[in-house]
Amino acid sequence: MSAKQKTQETTSYKPYSWQAILEFRAMWVVLALGLVLPFVISKPLATEIMVYALFALAFNLLLGHTGIISFGHAGYLGAGAYAGAMVVYYGGVGVWVSLLAAMAGGTLVAVLIGLLAVKRKGAYFAMISLAIAQMLYFLALSPFKRWTDGEDSLKLPPLSVDFPFHIDLSDQLSLYYFVFVIVALAVLAQWRILSSPFGHALKGIRENEDRIRACGFDITRIKFLSIIYSGLFSGLAGGLLAIYLGAASITILFWMTSGIVVMQTVLGGTHTFMGPFIGTAVFLYLRNNISNYTDRWEMWVGAMFMALILLFPEGIWGTIVQKIGERRRPSAS
């Protein structure tokens, strides 16, 4: 199959290249904008954008940076949400422990999918990850109904944080800033991971797997780690989502969640670092507004997504980065 596949000319970024610097600045600009976001749009929407942006960035670790097509991310997010909610619901533990449990939940599912599918490429990985996530959905729906409450979501009591200082999470603004700080830290952690030698090996695998193997890298191990990182951050996003929603609901596990994160990521630009973040913000803002006017938002989203794939496959931020690159090229060469 690899012979059949032609990699599109991608805007890959190198360490300390103009692109890495641009992305680095964009990251700080976006995070700075995040500080004032709840005063520009509604607080719940702002919180939702932060949570899903973290999820999209985690997803893009696989799609954009390693070149693995995953359609099973609903499984990571849902496992995170349920693990986080269940330890609170049954164990009565605090928010921090709940987030740790969420990360553990996401990682566990990543290990499962990784073990089954890490050696499969392209479409195969997409199908297997999708199937495993769907299995979790059906498990939570009926056989494990006793613990997950099936179609009725698992509802959480009002939460508050006591360490390091008191934060009342039932207040919308406090909740936003709580989520924002965690998401910002996770974004920085992902930036750190991707700037490491490991992060560059990931990009090497995306561009030319055989060559990286020939260089002596253990492809399977690197890919597996990348899946784990993706599951870890997705699980964290799931834990935050459960806190934001005040519940772990079964729709999080449904495969449309995986589809939506793909759309958000591609909308922003898969071959960039901040693209998924920007794509998520635009996607959720549009969805919020379109659904005020029509019940048929799926039709509009589907049509716009097809147009995006055909006309701007690099996405919003990806296209901007590309244009800047084209403008630089004459002087650079």
Place this chain on the structure above:
Amino acid sequence: MELSWEIILMQVIMGLALGAIYVLLASGLSIIFGLLDVLNFAHGTFYMLGAYAMFTAISLCGNFWVGLVAAVVIVSLIGGLFEITLLKRLYGTDQIYPLLLCFGLGIFIPDIIKMAFGLIGKVVDYPAMLQGATFVGNLILPKYRIFLVVLMALVLLALYVFMKKTSIGMIIRAATRDRLMVNCLGINVSRVWTVGFMLGIGLAALAGAVAAPMVQTIPNMGDEMTVEAFVVVVIGGLGSLGGAALGGLILGQVVSFVSLLAPDWSNVSIFLTMALILVLRPRGLFGEEGRD
């Protein structure tokens, strides 16, 4: 529960009928992937379109068989149109883009159907000659299920003959192996792809059309089927028709028996079967070495 051999045989037949639908659906998916290298995320959507085309055709002309043919032809043409106008532009790009285009189509079309037909399910009647059941001794054989199994066998036979004995089938097989070489031999590969895509979509539509009387025809009936078709081809081995057939039949039996013994687990069992096969034989039952 007492498990008499009648009940067991009955479940086998139910499983065969369900398996027949999986086989039709998955063989279409497999042909499209093998030939075009496109993972058709809208496969379940075309299955749903098949059911709705069937409903529309029957309500217009009143005949089940005319409806069946019309459904397959109409939906294949829609598929062909999609391939020629949109999908074709993305060949030669990264594998993810055609996949995502199909995914977008799979979100777009069900909403159109919701607008055109409403959210409430449509009923497609069994044809008069296939209603009810025949009795063999104590055994109740629902005629329609038997028909499905026979239809599947005939379609598989026809596909086999088409692929192995006709010149266009030979070209399709050759193009699956090496598209560049076939192009060099002066054959218009792009037209072969359109034919292959329409063939795959036609099989999905046929699956939807024959499933319509047994299941509820609703706009989202295809969502689950896309995933289940994926599971079948993962079990059978991607790109192998024999694999799709065997995988579909296995899955039909698994679902049929698990729904009888542990109904809660029937949906989960599909995926557990897949996971088990992946552990035992990672490339699928009939998967070729290296095609992963």
